[in-house]
Amino acid sequence: MAVTNRYTAPLGALMSRAGDEMAGTAILLFAYGASSAGDGAAVFGLLTVAAAVGGPLLGVWLDRARSSGPLALSLASFTVGLAAVGFALHQRHEGLAMVVAVLAGLFAPAVAGGWSASLTDLDAVRARRLAVFDASSHSIAGLAGPVLAGVAYAIAGSSAPLVLTLLLLGVGSACAPFARVLRPEDPGGASRPLADLRRGVAVIARRPRLRAATASSCVASFGFGLFAVLVPAIGQERFGSPAAGSILLAVLAAAALASNALLERRAALRRPGRVLTWATVLVGLGIAIAAGGHPVAAILAAVVIGAGDGPQLAGLIRIRHQEAPARLCAQVFTTGASLKITASGVGALAAAPLAHAGPTVALLVAAAAHLVAARVASNAGDHPDGDPDAAPPSPPPVAGVLTVPTPAANLCIDPD
Incomplete structure (x- = not known):
């Protein structure tokens, strides 16, 4: 099994x-x-x-x-x-x-x-x-x-x-x-669902790393939602066809996969707060490059955005796993997903009035949103040892006793 x-x-x-x-x-x-x-x-x-x-x-x-x-x-x-x-x-x-x-x-x-x-x-x-x-x-x-x-x-x-x-x-x-x-011994029997809902919101608001990562993801999602709506316009303006925007998104996704592969190879996710911060900066830089008027700039922008987009999400996910209490883990993730969806939708809605001033202005606003998100993400930081959920050292062996390392308390899984 x-x-x-x-x-x-x-x-x-x-x-x-x-x-x-x-x-x-x-x-x-x-x-x-x-x-x-x-x-x-x-x-x-x-x-x-x-x-x-x-x-x-x-x-x-x-x-x-x-x-x-x-x-x-x-x-x-x-x-x-x-x-x-x-x-x-x-x-x-x-x-x-x-x-x-x-x-x-x-x-x-x-x-x-x-x-x-x-x-x-x-x-x-x-x-x-x-x-x-x-x-x-x-x-x-x-x-x-x-x-x-x-x-x-x-x-x-x-x-x-x-x-x-x-x-x-x-x-x-x-x-x-x-x-x-996770299979808790008492799965909610001692509390009401509404109380659990309040606890889930409270843990996001009160844990500094989780609060910073969540707020950063919302601001970045606003910027990316704004950028995504502008992609067909970028394709039309740079390549003469809105369909070219789909190719740019494909390049972006491919770059995100490549950057995640590099991230895993170098074990950089030991410090997810640092990864989240600098990856968000990279996405903002890529969107700013997209404001350039040359087709080559658009392709370069897609590569840079993708190089940041993959690690950005990986860092966010890792921080949530590190910080979410086991009892509230799913709620932290689903609430975070809802907040990102909402922020992205607001960004998409903001594209219409900003587009009247031209796509360059809207792209610069999206880039600025990511720089703000990166500043917020820097508050998430990292634990001093860089790997808070590694199991602590096993105690010295005692004759006749089998010792087992204690698992991390915050991992959202069933240790069985």
Whole structure:
């Protein structure tokens, strides 16, 4: 079972995230094929809003669970909800599709936060590798998801992307029972869910490293949401086609994967606070380079942004694992995911008024947001030994007694 957990859970996270990255495009293409493109956009927006609201509540449920069953059920509910949205749009029941989209969106944070909370290990080296994989899975999904949706649409029509999305999410849901989660002796029996919700918010607000990392991620997500909306305009202005923006995003994702591979090889994630700070600076620098008017500058910007984007997420994930109390781990991750979704949405909304002054102004604002985020991230710092969740030294052996190193207290896993 241990060997199965070692590979099945990461595979499930990757499949779920690829499906999630495809979901928005798949719904828009499906609605477009059904001649209801406006309804598809509304459904997509409702999914995003519901995901932003549902994170903290979903986290409370996952933290109070004795097994990985709630994670599997959450992922399955999201999958079934998307299937129901597609069916409702196909039957021209637009109102029903929107209601179901809200319900399905409440479970969406399980894809990011729920999986991240379970991707860790008692062994500090493997825990760092899982944090790098966790961040890389987002980059892989971001690179492959839209491409798969486009290829499926070109080959088999408007329904194919949604079918493929549901298949990937279904595989992720099937892998979820193998995820490692904390099984507390008293899973919430001594407290009410509302009290747990307050504790989850409080721990983010009161733990300095966690507060700084979370605040930094929100400010950076605002800047990146602003940048992402401008990518088609950059493609049009620099290369003469908005479709070139997709190529820039692919270059960005590839650079993020390469930088995460380098991060793991050099074991730099022993100091995740430093990684988070300088990676955020690098993303801001890349966005500032994108403000240059030459096509080469746009390509260079994509490489620089990607080089920072991968380690930025890996550092954030590692800090959350280090700082989140085991009892509140899932809530910390799902609440963090909701906050990032909200901040990114605000950034996207800010793009419209800023774009009137030209994309250069908007890009410089996005770059400035990342520099502010880096300054905030610097407050997260690192523990003096650089590896707070390594097991402490074993006591001297005593004749006839087997001593076992004590695991770190804050790891969000079941030590069994």
